[in-house]
Amino acid sequence: MNQAPHAEAFHYRAFISYSHHDKAWAEWLHRGLEAYRVPSRLVGRQTAAGQVPRRLAPVFRDRDELASSADLGGKVNQALQRAANLIVICSPASARSRWVNEEVRTFRRLGRDGRIFCLIVAGEPHAGEPSQECLPAALGEPAPDDERPGASDVEPLAADVRPGKDGKHDARLKLIAGLLDVEYDQLRRRELQRRNRRLTAIAALALLVTLVTGLLAIDATLARRAAERRQKQAEDLIGFMLGDLNDKLAQVQRLDVMEAVDDKAIAYFRALPSTDVTDDALEQRVKALEKIGSVRLDQGRLAPAMRAFQAAMPLARRLAQAAPHDRARQIAYARIQAFAGMAEWYRGRLDAAERFFGAAQATLEHMGAPAHDDPEVLFELSSLDNDIGHVLEARGRLDAAAVHYRRMLARCRTLTGLGSPKAEWLEHLGEAHNNLGKLALMHGDLLSAIREYAADDAIETRLNDAHPDDNDQRENTARVRAILGRTLLLAGAEEQADRALTNALATVEALHRFDPSQSHFKEKVGLYSTQLGRLRRLQGQPAAAGTLLTRAVVVLEGLTRQDPAHTGWRQDLAEARTERATLLQADGHAGAARADAQAAASALASLLGDQPDERGLLLSYARATLQFADLQPETVAGRLRRDVLQRLDDTHGATGDVRLLALRIETLLALGRAADTRPSVQQLWQAGYREPSLVRRLKAARIPYPPNPAFEQRLHSVLGEGAWAEAR
Known part of the structure; x- marks a missing residue:
């Protein structure tokens, strides 16, 4: 085996080579390597691979298209030269991949045969059947400086995640041990020690929580006030878990832990009775469950979101019925109903969505006209006008939808006319313009549609400039800009459409890089890639169009596998396939085009x-x-x-x-x-x-x-x- 070059001399700790079909494994490995913290007792130790670092980042993972020749793209070639190690994700797909084989050959030409590692995800090494072979042929080719027939000195360390083999955790550790040039058993022992320390800390915290909650469940003869105080302490603890702790976990992208915390909170709330607790405690439960549901909704996990809203609804109803003149309670109940409507809307269940939206509106209308002067009530009513209008529009009842959209605009103008309007009020004003723009387009008034969309774009741009770190606002601005760009293209304003769509895609790409876990960022990357890909095709740029459309299909396929019930994602994927079929047909690939169009x-x-x-x-x-x-x-x-x-x-x-x-x-x-x-x-x-x-x-x-x-x-x-x- 060749002497390992010192990793400090390279920009990338490793380069991950993989086939498009193994993208999910590449993403998992990339996250796992860059997130891994080397045990502190190993950091600084000198090995044949150099000094052991604290982290393995950065790791290069990309899939640039190869040129028409056998040469790699410039970006990939440069990354290989700057990578200390090569990790090959091995499967029958990668074994057949010209790209993977060329990446292996390029890395071997650099004289780093000894720094090649394999992760076997499917197939068999050295299989007699070509369709099952998982090792790229380039691994078995003669070394670049050895001209002996059949000679090869590449015997890469292989980790194996196939069923019954190493498993994901041990396979990752085996690769990390190879990258650091430390003994696998030594790293495994260190990792086990660290894991035990973590489990001990978690167990201690769990014991503390168990003791706190256990104290609430015993000694029923204690005074009610003392029991309520302890109950509030437990609720405060859960509130911290769902509030500050969730926020901190989100900042470090530990969504797996965040989901576990949220799931424990749901289980805790379900286990507690809804009787014999204070109204304050019930209100906190409703808020917590609403937050859990809304996070799941943003993640595109519709069934878990609906379960959270259904758990909150009877509690919110009880509080609202007990105090019919308490505006905060009525608003909280209406919000839960509206969220449930959104979950049903995303699943394409218009009847159920309309029932929930109508119920939420009835909850607020029941308070009477005086309450409608309250800005919070007015804002919630404007939101419901938006939701109900969308349902009516989907049913083809455009005139009825227009009534709600115009009323939404009037209510938003009232809100934004107040002193120091909130950002969410201005955002809703922009959305009201957007709704009216869509109706104008349906009625054939292209100019009015552009005017309304442009008004929305101006509002969102203003908010974006005022809150540059607000990712939700950046996403809203991108969404409006994409809509405006598509409509400008209908009017033949190709240059302005290009700028708008390019800007929208760049914005959501940055948001997706910031938080890859957010499905709505990922969805927008797929959707806007489709729309810009179509424009590139119309501009006579088939290569650029092909790159954009292939990415769109890959991204949206991943989302639809995640939740096949999400109608929006299924529609987005179909649109991407339609556009790619058009491009494939123009390039003479009728079979592939037919498959895309038929699907x-x-x-x-x-x-x-x-x-x-x-x-x-x-x-x-x-x-x-x-x-x-x-x-x-x-x-x-x-x-x-x-x-x-x-x-x-x-x-x-x-x-x-x-x-x-x-x-x-x-x-x-x-x-x-x-x-x-x-x-x-x-x-x-x-x-x-x-x-x-x-x-x-x-x-x-x-x-x-x-x-x-x-x-x-x-x-x-x-x-x-x-x-x-x-x-x-």
């Missing part, structure tokens, strides 16, 4: 069956089906296109939606009915619609579609306003 159309058909009037689903389904039709024999394609046309013509609500009209024209052209497109083409022209793909289709069909100078002038005026009235 997308099938998924969207299922979702549309549950929500037939949801406009976004209809648009996504039509695009996916038309793309799938383009890859079918003409008889099948014609049937699919006629089905799409029928669905578009049967759409409830506004029929002037420019997106629907554009899809209708595309469908008619594909069916050879160019003459039937004239009314829709004229309607789109008057609306100022200039989306590049449709303009090209019309040009190819020799259908006149000149610029609309009057609309372009009005659009220029809107975009030139700079600071919109609501944000001044």
Whole structure:
């Protein structure tokens, strides 16, 4: 084995080489290595690999595409040169991967054969069957400086996570021992000692909690006041666990411990009776359970979120009924009902969502008109207008949704007209503009839609500038900017759309790097990668588009595996596959394109069956089906296109939606009915619609579609306003 180079001379402690199919293992290993703290008694010891460090970071993990030649991309090549060790994640997929093999060869050319380690995750080493072989061929090739036939001096240390082998914990330790060049048994003993110390500390804390809670359960003859005081102490302890302790765990990204703490808290609350406790204690339980549920909701874990809300609801109801004029209690009860509605909304259960939202609204309305002057009540009512409007919109009842959206705008204007308005009030004002922009788009008023979205963007930008460290606000700003960018592209403002979408994606990428555990950050990375990938395709940049769309599919596939019931993630994934299918077809990969388009159309058909009037689903389904039709024999394609046309013509609500009209024209052209497109083409022209793909289709069909100078002038005026009235 070659002498180990000192790791201090390199920028990266290790380079992880893996196949795209093993990305989950690569992410697990990357987190595990960088989070590992070397036992203090080993730190500073001199080994053949250099001085033992306190941490193993940084570790390089990336999957840059290779160039068309066999050479690695510049970034990856540079990282290999700057890495002290190479870890190869071994599986049949990696054994077949040209990228993995080339990375191994490149690292070996640097003369570091002795610093290669393997993590076996699937397949068999030295298997007789090629489909089961897990070791990349480059590991068995002759050493770069040895020309003997078949000679190879690479005998890498291998850790094995396959069932019945090392297991994840021991496999990670075995790799760490190799990286540090220390004995595995020695490291394992040190780790066991440290783990025992931790378990002792945890056991002591658990004993303390057990003693505190145990004291509350014994000696029922003690005075009620003393029992209530001890009960409050226990509740305070749980409050600390869910408050300050959770916050500190979040700061160091120990979400695994945070979830364990939250789960223990839920078990604790469920074990306690809801009788014979103070109202203050009940209120604290409601707040704690609401927090647990909202965290789960943000993580995309809908079933656990719903369980937390259901546990809180009877307690909140009891408190609200006991004091019907206590506004704080009514608001708390309404918030729990609204959160439950959101959990049902995310699962696509419109009936259940509407019931919860309606119940929350009734809870607040029951307090009467005077209470509506309270800013907190007014804010909650505006939030429910937003929620109920979304349900009505999904049912195709656009006029009814508009009533709620306009009332939300009026209430938010009242709130922001008060002295020193809260940031969340301003944020809701922006969302009210956003809702009205969406309705304007559905009614074919493209200019009004852009104006409303721009007003929202101005508000979010102002809040973002005032609170640059608020990640939720940064996410809101990115969301609005992406919506504005997509709408600007419909109007042909390609340069402005590019800036908006690029900015939105960069923002959520930074948020995802800051906290990879947050599923909503990850979802936005996938969604905005799809949208920017589409723009890159339209701009004639297929390589950039392919990179973005492949990432989008990978990210969104991971999320849908995490929770298949999350309808939003399933729709996002289908849209990414549709767009990738379009790119693959253009590149001549009909088989892969057909698979993507078929999967997308099938998924969207299922979702549309549950929500037939949801406009976004209809648009996504039509695009996916038309793309799938383009890859079918003409008889099948014609049937699919006629089905799409029928669905578009049967759409409830506004029929002037420019997106629907554009899809209708595309469908008619594909069916050879160019003459039937004239009314829709004229309607789109008057609306100022200039989306590049449709303009090209019309040009190819020799259908006149000149610029609309009057609309372009009005659009220029809107975009030139700079600071919109609501944000001044």
